[in-house]
Amino acid sequence: MLVLQPFLQPDLGLMMFKPGKTLLSELVKMSQGNRLIVMPLPEELVNIPSGRMNSPVIPDSSTSLVDDERLLEFFNHADVQKRLGSFKHWLEDIPHCQLSDGEYCDKNLTVLDGAVRVCWHHDNQERKSPSEKNKAIAKRNVMLWGLGTIQNQLKLDRHISLPELCWWSVINGVHEYLPRSITDESLGIKKKPEKNGLVIRRESDERFELDSKAILKGRAGAVKLIVDDEPPAMFMARPKELTWKSEKYLKFVRSLPCVVTGKTEGVVAHHLILHGEGKLGAKAHDLFTFPLTAEEHRKFHDDPKGWEAKHGSQLFYVKQSIKNALALGALI
Incomplete structure (x- = not known):
């Protein structure tokens, strides 16, 4: 499977790719004359470089914790971030503008507010008029970075589970920063039954x-x-x-x-x-x-x-x- 940057030409109804001779030859062999599936890259793979993926497996988003915003405060804690490594380096590996809207994007990239990878054009736009989309992507990036880094540190080839997240927090000495609702769920502790609120x-x-x-x-x-x-x-x-x-x-x-x-x-x-x-x-x-x-x-x-x-x-x-x-x- 190849990961490629598309070049859209809406007026002509065209979408072009530039894989280079080597990757194009591999694509010909892989397709064997059949049609190709074109799909957006899963957000968990947002910062992988263009080229051939080592594993053809697409992550199953249904098992990801990326939507569990209870973890956002945990990943934003300074002590937790020390164990995770550089968020900035993770962002700088993203090879495209995350605020691209299909219109113009400058070829030069930067990091906006330390949380979103953008081109110079959208960086200027956001500084003049911050958008809700930028805030949402910033939160998403923190979650993707935290979960992905822990997955790599535990050497897993799948999404991590809550118990595995708790285990990582224990061996790294940051378990005290986990929300209680997370530790309750991981240890199977249920809330007391409620009646009339x-x-x-x-x-x-x-x-x-x-x-x-x-x-x-x-x-x-x-x-x-x-x-x-x-x-x-x-x-x-x-x-x-x-x-x-x-x-x-x-x-x-x-x-x-x-x-x-x-x-x-x-x-x-x-x-x-x-x-x-x-x-x-x-x-x-x-x-x-x-x-x-x-x-x-x-x-x-x-x-x-x-x-x-x-x-x-x-x-x-x-x-x-x-x-x-x-x-x-x-x-x-």
Whole structure:
């Protein structure tokens, strides 16, 4: 299959191509005297050069994520763009004016507003009077560039899926910038059923409802617990007690909703006190923690026993946090 730039002559009713001798000879062999199919180039191939395609397969646009504008903000994030590479270079590979209307186009090309490949003629027109078409193409280019680059980095010969996109974001450390609706869909987490426009939920749902972004964050930075059934300290007469510390686990706990308010902003990891822990100014193991907002954390330390009388035992919340960590893969 050949990709060629057409030269339209509307007044004469003609469309001309200039493949050159080598490509023309190949075209003769490929056609074997039959008619040829002439069709617009799929937008996913917008920046491939003219010539013979290595693969004769046309991308199936029905499986593309290019229309999923939830990803637009993700691809526009500076950290994500660092992993994708140069958008400018991708644009400069487009060999034609993207605002061509079949009328006049200058032979010289440039990049308009850092997002659209245009000729000098249309560049001047857009600067005088910006069009909606230009804005739409700019958004489309960002989507095509992002999806195409990820597809190439993962060495896929087809469009990427949402789970593959999430995997790419994890291995590149940018999963936190994905919209929650994307991570929900990728992990198969469904919304709560609605009735009369209101979400039906129990009071406890807010505390331990599955959060796809927290799951992804937990799986991306899982803490490994190594079990030693015969630790050296076990054979000592007076072994020194060690305190288990893990900033990764504390970070996971802080990503969970507050056990009292259900809020996810301003959450701290509260270390268990009382119940034999927190004596002599020493903190409990980082494993014995659960999420509280800063305000609730202050209320707890003002009156620990009163807080437990009102909200329940800390041991329950510590257990729930560990249970969530194991279920979500944060602890393995």
